[in-house]
Amino acid sequence: MKKELWFDGSVLSPEETGLITDATNRGYTTVILNKNQLKKVKVSNRVKKAIRISSIEEVEKFDKIDIFIVDNLSMAEQLINMNKCTAYYTTVNDRENMEKAADIRIPLNYLIIEFQDTTNIPLELILAKLQNDKVKVMKVVNESSDAIVAMGVMEVGSAGVIMKSKNIHEIVNLSNEIIKKEMKKMDLVECEVVEIKHLELGERACLDSTSIMSKTEGMIVGCTSSGGLLICSEVHYLPYMNTRPFRVNAGTISSYVWGPNNIVEYISDLEAGSKLLAVDINGDSRTVNVARVKSEVRPLILIVTRYKDVEIKAIMQDDWHMRVFSPEGKAVNITDLKPGDKVMGHCSEPGRHVGIKISETIIEK
Known part of the structure; x- marks a missing residue:
């Protein structure tokens, strides 16, 4: 499964928003914006836009938003019932919070987790418990090295990562590493x-x-x-x-x-x-x-x-x-x-129909 690469631009000052363009030009497919940035920061139509909201009433204001992020499960359920792409944001800093994150059973599109500690053990445990769910687990990271490890733990890894850094080198390094990983x-x-x-x-x-x-x-x-x-x-x-x-x-x-x-x-x-x-x-x-x-x-x-x-x-x-x-x-x-x-050269098992490999006897000379 192709990993998702998000960039959190909501933490940037007006002088730093150029990093959003840098990220989207380097393959980041979703950006998180704050409410003040929506009209001021131009984002390509090929990039999804996400925003944090604090009340359901705000949904009507953001008709062009692709993903809504909330930190309240009740609001998350309301968004799901409205057929909105929903992400639940939580912080894991102890065992109790970890278990709560792993026990969420509403049909979220995304579970975004910001971990306090550098260890990936909590992520592994959450992924293990949610392995049969359709929710995509996204880890918030500040460094490209952490992101690569997170997307590879337990052989499956998180569905993607959210880069929350103002360091252009980390933004670029993660993009380059993802490109290398996706090479076949x-x-x-x-x-x-x-x-x-x-x-x-x-x-x-x-x-x-x-x-x-x-x-x-x-x-x-x-x-x-x-x-x-x-x-x-x-x-x-x-x-x-x-x-x-x-x-x-x-x-x-x-x-x-x-x-x-x-x-x-x-x-x-x-x-x-x-x-x-x-x-x-x-x-x-x-x-x-x-x-x-x-x-x-x-x-x-x-x-x-x-x-x-x-x-x-x-x-x-x-x-x-x-x-x-x-x-x-x-x-x-x-x-x-x-x-x-x-x-x-490359040697391939013969037998193609409109370019797709099929199990059929085909003789080519």
Whole structure:
């Protein structure tokens, strides 16, 4: 389950509210505002807004608020009956308060807990008691290191954290750590080149993303659902033109390209806003958005490789500036490839329908 990342901006002075923008620009998905900030602080529509209220009558004033936070269970029940997204805020500083928090049985959306002590034992006990409930437990934190531990205790961790700090370094560090945690591993294998075949003209596509890729990143592209080759981004030196570090010159429009959640897409189906995986030579992957798919007619080349008894193929533009990765992580010009060379790829169990893995006998050649 993806962890929720909130920022408590309600504690900020007017001079400090710029931190709210910093947080939302770094992936914080919910901000807690105070009543004075609602008209003065602009928050993107993609970010949820939460506010603390002290009476039910205040609800009508805040029609654009996504989450209501209260510290009174009776008010929480009233909010739930009004079909409002409800968060109950409590402080745990002793065993009695801990047990009260763990024994709440009304259908809250969120249980927000601020712990007095640094130990995570009270959090573990609360999570254990509430493991079968749908309530999302959120821990208030002041440091990114505390947040990472809280989201990992008992293997499940809290549903998320609320950063309550004015330290920009802690705000940024937590965002960076969350990004790292959410990176998925792709199994990369060494594939042996068995055939290189120059083809006629055909339509190939460049995939322009909204992200800058590194020299060790690319995308997995192949002719079949059995797997693909790790094709370099255009971040490497080109003597006649500027680099395009946001681009992967991927291959034919009929090729498969790997995306998040084990989804494989036809390049021809992609458009602005589609999501793909940028994968590095260690198999670490991150989700990137497609900004543009640029198709043009170019001479093509077929690269046939093998991993054990699986054949992995890719058809790319037949030009020396097209590159794949060697097992050493070096960018190799595809026009220099010859049978016996090793390149990096991904081997996948075949069988896909509209990109989704299915248990069906499918033969692809």
